[in-house]
Amino acid sequence: MKTLIKNLFKSKSIPPLLTGLADQQRIYCIGDIHGRVDLLYQLHKLIIADSDNYHGTKTLVYLGDYIDRGSESKQVLDCLLDETQLTSFKKVYLLGNHEQVLLQFLYTDDAHIANDWFKFGGLATLMSYGVELRGIPTLKDLARIRTELHNKIPKQHLDFYKNLSFYYEAGDYFFVHAGIKPKLKLDKQRPEDLLWIRDEFITSQLFHGKIIVHGHTVSPEPELLSNRIGIDTGAYSSGKLTCAVLENLNCNFIQTSQ
C-alpha cells in the first residue's frame, strides 16, 4: 500500500509545497538493525525483489545502530561491507548513537561511557568480536577489554565506524538516526541531538523544513506522519526490521516477518 505524504497535511490550510524525491529516484531506507544479521539478510532479499523492475536511480540509506543488543554485530558489519551485495544501489551509512559510544569506548578513557555501553548492549558487540569476558566486566577489566577490542576489530570495520555520516538529504527528505531539535535550522543541528533526541522531536507537530526520516525511538509499527517517518520497529526483540521505500511523495514499507 502506498501512501501519499501530501494527504497527511489534511488539517493544514496551506500544505507545504513538497515534491518529495525527483523523478526516477527511489530510496530504500533501513532502520535500526542492532546485531540482527538474520533480519538484515531477509530484508536485503525483500528489497532486491521489490526493486527488480525499477530502472531509475536506487539509493539505500542505513539509519545507524548496526551494533549492540543482538548477538551478531560483527556479522552485520561484514554484511554491510560485502561489496558483492546490492551492487545496483548507491549506499549511504549514517551514524547511530551506539556506534558513537563504541568509538568513545575505543578512543577515550571514560569509565562512565564503558559502564553505560556495557549496560545498553555493548557486551553483545564485544562478544561478537571475540573479546573474552570473564563475567560482567569491572572497571579493572576496562583497559584489557579495550586493548583486546582494538586488536580484534578488523581495520575495515574501524574505518566504517569512523566514516559514518550524521545525516543525508535528498529532495524533501532529511535522513538522520534519532531526529532533529525543533525550531533549529537543519544546517544548525548539534550532533548530540541528531544521535540521541527523543521526546522533544517525537512529540513535535512542527514541520521542520523537510520530512525527517529517522530511527532510534521504537514504535510497534512504522510511523508515517506529515513531518516525520519513524522506522525503528525494535528489530532486536520484535523480529521486525523495517525499510521505508520512498518515491516522489509516496512512502510504503517493507518489513521482515517475525
Ligand SMILES: [Mn+2]
Ligand atoms: Mn539509537
